[in-house]
Amino acid sequence: xxxxKRKPELCIACHACESACSNTWFxxxxxxxxxxxxxxxxxxxxxxxxxxxxxxxxxxQVEAISRDKxxxxxxxxxxxxxxxxxxxxxxxxxxFMHDEYIEPFKCVACGQCAKQCPTNAIYIEQE
Amino acid sequence: xxxxxxRDFEWEEGLTVQGLLDKKNYTYPKxxxxxxxxxxxxxxxxxxxxxxxxxxxxxxxxxxx
Amino acid sequence: xxxxxxxxxxxxxxxxxxxxxxxxxGYTNRTLYINVGDNTISEKPVTQLMKDKFIGGxxxxxxxxxxxxxxxxxxxxxxxxxxxxxxxxxGITQYPGAGKSLVCSISPLTGMPIDSNVGGxxxxxxxxxxxxxxxxxxxADKDVIIFIDGNKGTITIxxxxxxxxxxxxLGEQLTEMYAENEEDKRNISVVSAGSAxxxxxxxxxxxxxxxxxxxxxxxxxxxxxxxxxVFRDKHIKALVIRFAGVKGNLNNADDQGKINRTGIKLHxxxxxxxxxxxxxxxxxxxxxxxxMDQYDLLPTHNYKFGAHPDTHKISSxxxxxxxxxxxxxxxxxxxSLSCAKAxxxxxxxxxxxxxxxxxxxxxxxxxxxxxxxxCGIFDPHDVLELNFYCDxxxxxxxxxxxxTAFVMECYENGIINKEITGGLELNFGNADxxxxxxxxxxxxxxxGKLAGLGVRNLKRIFAEQYGGDPVFLNDIGMEQKGLEFSExxxxxxxxxxxxxxxxxxxxxxxxxxxxxxxxxxxQIPTFEDKAEALHYFPMFRTWFGLNGLCKLPWxxxxxxxxxxxxxxxxxxxxxxxYVDIFNGVTxxxxxxxxxxxxxxxxxxxxxxxxxxxxxxxxxHDAIPYRAMGPVTVEEYLSRADxxxxxxxxxxxxxxxxxxxxEKMAALRSYREDQYQKLTDAVYKRRGWTMDGVPTIEHLQAxxxxxxEVIEVVKNHL
Numbered sequence: 044x045x046x047x048k049r050k051p052e053l054c055i056a057c058h059a060c061e062s063a064c065s066n067t068w069f070x071x072x073x074x075x076x077x078x079x080x081x082x083x084x085x086x087x088x089x090x091x092x093x094x095x096x097x098x099x100x101x102x103x104q105v106e107a108i109s110r111d112k113x114x115x116x117x118x119x120x121x122x123x124x125x126x127x128x129x130x131x132x133x134x135x136x137x138x139f140m141h142d143e144y145i146e147p148f149k150c151v152a153c154g155q156c157a158k159q160c161p162t163n164a165i166y167i168e169q170e
Numbered sequence: 171x172x173x174x175x176x177r178d179f180e181w182e183e184g185l186t187v188q189g190l191l192d193k194k195n196y197t198y199p200k201x202x203x204x205x206x207x208x209x210x211x212x213x214x215x216x217x218x219x220x221x222x223x224x225x226x227x228x229x230x231x232x233x234x235x
Numbered sequence: 236x237x238x239x240x241x242x243x244x245x246x247x248x249x250x251x252x253x254x255x256x257x258x259x260x261g262y263t264n265r266t267l268y269i270n271v272g273d274n275t276i277s278e279k280p281v282t283q284l285m286k287d288k289f290i291g292g293x294x295x296x297x298x299x300x301x302x303x304x305x306x307x308x309x310x311x312x313x314x315x316x317x318x319x320x321x322x323x324x325x326g327i328t329q330y331p332g333a334g335k336s337l338v339c340s341i342s343p344l345t346g347m348p349i350d351s352n353v354g355g356x357x358x359x360x361x362x363x364x365x366x367x368x369x370x371x372x373x374x375a376d377k378d379v380i381i382f383i384d385g386n387k388g389t390i391t392i393x394x395x396x397x398x399x400x401x402x403x404x405l406g407e408q409l410t411e412m413y414a415e416n417e418e419d420k421r422n423i424s425v426v427s428a429g430s431a432x433x434x435x436x437x438x439x440x441x442x443x444x445x446x447x448x449x450x451x452x453x454x455x456x457x458x459x460x461x462x463x464x465v466f467r468d469k470h471i472k473a474l475v476i477r478f479a480g481v482k483g484n485l486n487n488a489d490d491q492g493k494i495n496r497t498g499i500k501l502h503x504x505x506x507x508x509x510x511x512x513x514x515x516x517x518x519x520x521x522x523x524x525x526x527m528d529q530y531d532l533l534p535t536h537n538y539k540f541g542a543h544p545d546t547h548k549i550s551s552x553x554x555x556x557x558x559x560x561x562x563x564x565x566x567x568x569x570x571s572l573s574c575a576k577a578x579x580x581x582x583x584x585x586x587x588x589x590x591x592x593x594x595x596x597x598x599x600x601x602x603x604x605x606x607x608x609x610c611g612i613f614d615p616h617d618v619l620e621l622n623f624y625c626d627x628x629x630x631x632x633x634x635x636x637x638x639t640a641f642v643m644e645c646y647e648n649g650i651i652n653k654e655i656t657g658g659l660e661l662n663f664g665n666a667d668x669x670x671x672x673x674x675x676x677x678x679x680x681x682x683g684k685l686a687g688l689g690v691r692n693l694k695r696i697f698a699e700q701y702g703g704d705p706v707f708l709n710d711i712g713m714e715q716k717g718l719e720f721s722e723x724x725x726x727x728x729x730x731x732x733x734x735x736x737x738x739x740x741x742x743x744x745x746x747x748x749x750x751x752x753x754x755x756x757x758q759i760p761t762f763e764d765k766a767e768a769l770h771y772f773p774m775f776r777t778w779f780g781l782n783g784l785c786k787l788p789w790x791x792x793x794x795x796x797x798x799x800x801x802x803x804x805x806x807x808x809x810x811x812x813y814v815d816i817f818n819g820v821t822x823x824x825x826x827x828x829x830x831x832x833x834x835x836x837x838x839x840x841x842x843x844x845x846x847x848x849x850x851x852x853x854x855h856d857a858i859p860y861r862a863m864g865p866v867t868v869e870e871y872l873s874r875a876d877x878x879x880x881x882x883x884x885x886x887x888x889x890x891x892x893x894x895x896x897e898k899m900a901a902l903r904s905y906r907e908d909q910y911q912k913l914t915d916a917v918y919k920r921r922g923w924t925m926d927g928v929p930t931i932e933h934l935q936a937x938x939x940x941x942x943e944v945i946e947v948v949k950n951h952l
Contacts, residue, residue, distance in 0.1 A: 177757060198526050198751075
């Protein structure tokens with residue numbers, strides 16, 4: 044299956060990935076609506092993104108989260124009741140919410156962000 | 171003699187916070203412990219020695235079902 | 236089961252159509268009134284006064300109940316109501332514990348208003364179907380089912396002769412009957428009682444939710460005070476609601492983002508800390524069984540003692556091994572604290588369902604302590620079997636446990652014997668006898684039927700008919716105001732004696748649980764300190780019931796900030812969360828002080844409601860001596876060092892050379908005096924007279940000086 048991989052030591056915090064993601068999925072350039080987040084800490088950059096580990100699948104009370112045939116963890120927005128438990132319980136802190144939406148959102152390894160990364164700090168890998 | 175939650179409690183040489191908890195059978199997991207108003211973190215219970223005359227607070231955070 | 240056959244036996248008595256509602260900032264601004272006596276259904280507007288003074292939930296319940304009954308109304312009069320409501324915050328899915336229903340009625344046990352809170356989906360689905368509360372009044376001739384379809388806007392009352400009475404069967408039947416397909420089952424919630432509620436005064440209501448992983452219904456209980464008995468007396472078999480389309484924003488909150496962020500913060504805390512703190516997700520409230528034993532607080536043998544050598548046999552570790560954990564289960568969407576545990580495939584060894592494998596919802600702490608240790612029963616299978624039958628027969632496990640413990644002590648003391656019990660050998664530890672008594676209660680037969688009347692009635696009957704010593708019976712019968720005590724030992728904590736005794740509905744710990752603050756932490760040493768705690772905590776905790784909230788996420792998870800707090804017992808960060816979500820839903824701008832005033836209004840209203848019904852005075856706040864100290868020599872001797880030490884240090888009584896009886900008398904007079912002094916201090920802090928009546932000045936100060944309230948109070952000042 045496809046997974047977005049990370050090498051945070053290569054990240055220069057240009058935030059191009061966030062723009063690419065939010066443009067792809069929300070048609071606007073807004074880092075708050077990105078499924079990948081770059082956190083700039085004192086002496087390093089941290090890349091928050093989904094590893095497709097599937098912890099959230101068992102957390103979800105309404106079975107709105109499942110793994111598709113390609114192994115990608117996806118949210119069924121129709122079934123989701125907007126509790127955001129998955130956001131609080133994600134071990135990677137990679138499930139996100141935005142005030143404008145009542146469902147969370149996450150990376151589905153589409154790879155659009157990796158295409159924009161100038162240092163290959165993020166890349167798609169087949170597992 | 172020390173004060174434990176404002177009550178007298180027998181002190182002995184080498185008494186640690188963990189030793190005190192064992193003596194009192196304070197098994198409850200949600201505790202706030204302070205010695206002379208200074209917070210003791212749970213990872214320091216075994217290594218923190220209580221001195222004679224200390225004011226020790228072992229606050230149990232339980233307020234029922 | 237043949238659902239078509241059951242359904243074809245229904246006879247439609249009444250159909251009502253309504254406009255689907257709209258929720259604005261947590262309120263539908265409308266309530267539903269159903270009279271099963273004359274089959275009328277109507278809608279009522281929610282007034283601004285109701286929202287300002289009573290908020291919702293239990294506030295609305297008490298308000299409607301007040302206007303439905305007279306001071307002469309008895310629990311089984313047709314005008315008595317059962318009012319069910321959520322609250323303005325109820326139904327949000329982001330903050331854990333936001334799916335509670337509050338149920339109010341005149342109680343068969345206490346003769347005055349009772350309130351009980353319960354999980355399951357009914358309350359939120361009622362609101363999404365268009366109603367902030369539901370009043371049930373009247374008495375049907377034959378068993379009826381009320382069905383509310385919140386998508387179609389229809390309500391029917393149907394005669395329903397053939398369905399089961401017991402909840403675990405009835406809940407499945409009705410979920411199957413009213414769901415349009417398997418996927419729709421999650422949109423159904425059933426409220427029902429059970430066969431023992433036909434006979435006993437301690438009947439409860441079960442509220443279902445559909446467990447999508449187990450593909451079976453789960454039961455949550457509005458346990459206290461006999462509301463299930465009222466329900467069956469009205470010949471209501473069940474209330475069923477259907478609403479498809481639950482989303483996270485149906486409350487049309489003023490600031491949804493604020494609610495989402497507050498909820499996620501708590502989800503994260505639970506994720507990070509629960510496994511080290513309470514293990515609610517793993518084992519639920521049963522986590523404290525052995526903790527209570529270690530601190531001498533676990534009631535054993537009718538509250539004689541606070542610990543027992545066999546407690547390890549029913550510890551949380553044992554139950555952890557029996558609970559089948561598909562995933563931590565919440566009783567409403569978004570509850571990441573998820574205390575709702577279940578044992579699957581439990582094979583019953585007694586009763587009408589013997590041999591069947593069932594789901595047992597539990598065990599909760601109260602069940603393990605009440606059905607188990609308090610009765611000297613330490614086999615976890617027996618606890619689960621009693622738990623299951625109490626639930627499906629609709630019997631409150633707390634009242635049942637405390638009543639059975641009382642009956643067992645009476646049996647061991649020879650006040651009652653085998654002849655009177657019809658052969659039941661009700662010694663402590665006899666699980667078979669307890670189970671048989673429960674089955675008798677469900678059949679309405681024998682000693683079980685009598686036992687169902689509760690401790691208050693049994694004390695009178697044992698004295699009048701069987702020659703029991705009324706003084707001793709009053710000392711050991713752990714009830715007050717007619718309600719059985721819940722399962723904590725209050726003997727060594729004066730504040731908790733007040734936490735049980737100085738309550739509105741009776742000795743239930745949902746108003747205040749101060750044992751650790753008082754007895755262990757010694758944080759509230761003076762009468763004034765205790766009185767302050769017995770003001771703050773009951774008011775704070777009342778607020779959950781006004782809003783459709785559960786108490787557990789307040790302090791069964793502790794945030795990192797708390798160790799630096801000046802008032803750690805209040806969990807200040809979580810108090811602020813509640814202020815934030817209330818403001819986030821309603822658009823109001825309250826602070827933590829105004830939150831307390833909201834509760835104070837309803838709390839005083841309930842006190843005055845009690846007074847109006849002929850109770851609610853100082854005399855009704857007295858508690859049995861078993862709650863305060865050692866009644867028997869056996870109890871004194873079991874903790875002799877403790878009591879001797881207290882006599883010396885606190886009472887100024889030298890125990891040396893004194894008989895146990897002399898020491899017990901000295902201790903008793905001291906402790907009873909302490910309780911009176913505490914009562915004085917608490918009444919003063921609450922703005923009440925020394926007879927426990929709220930003063931007019933106080934009612935004016937808090938804004939609860941409604942004319943009908945003043946009218947009652949002024950006759951008692």
